[in-house]
Amino acid sequence: MIEGSSQAAVGADRMRTHRDHIQFFAREIQMLGSGPMNLSYMEALEALANDGLPETEAACRVFSETLKWPAMTNRIRFEVCLRLECARWYCTEFSDADEEDEEWSGSEFLQDLLVEYWHEAGHWDWLRENYCLSRADWNNRIRSASGTSLLLRR
Numbered sequence: 001m002i003e004g005s006s007q008a009a010v011g012a013d014r015m016r017t018h019r020d021h022i023q024f025f026a027r028e029i030q031m032l033g034s035g036p037m038n039l040s041y042m043e044a045l046e047a048l049a050n051d052g053l054p055e056t057e058a059a060c061r062v063f064s065e066t067l068k069w070p071a072m073t074n075r076i077r078f079e080v081c082l083r084l085e086c087a088r089w090y091c092t093e094f095s096d097a098d099e100e101d102e103e104w105s106g107s108e109f110l111q112d113l114l115v116e117y118w119h120e121a122g123h124w125d126w127l128r129e130n131y132c133l134s135r136a137d138w139n140n141r142i143r144s145a146s147g148t149s150l151l152l153r154r
Helices: 008-012 018-033 041-049 054-066 074-097 106-131 135-146
Strands: none
Touching: 018 074, 041 074, 054 074, 054 106, 074 106
């Protein structure tokens, strides 16, 4: 077993909102994703293009219950990092909508994000929103990065 980040278990009982979970997921991504991952190009592409291996889902379910990661291959660890990034993005998107009387916590919430939401729409929503930009979105990114009003044409 790989322990979750040092603050995972301590902070998990205090997480009540989407905003609380953003840093939680960021710490887990940093812990799991900071080391080298020996993956082939095809393994990485398959991980992005598919919903993931059954072992990845099992690892996410274990973590949701125990806040400890099971031993994982590089491929599983990569897929887990993708799911954590998707969950962080989801929480960022909905953090402004947090209500004081609503609570988003516990192992059920983690499992909902890392397993159920990933399969239902999260995987594709996250990829589309972050990596599949329209021409207008690309133009806006380029303009903001370069400080110019140049429009790209086909």
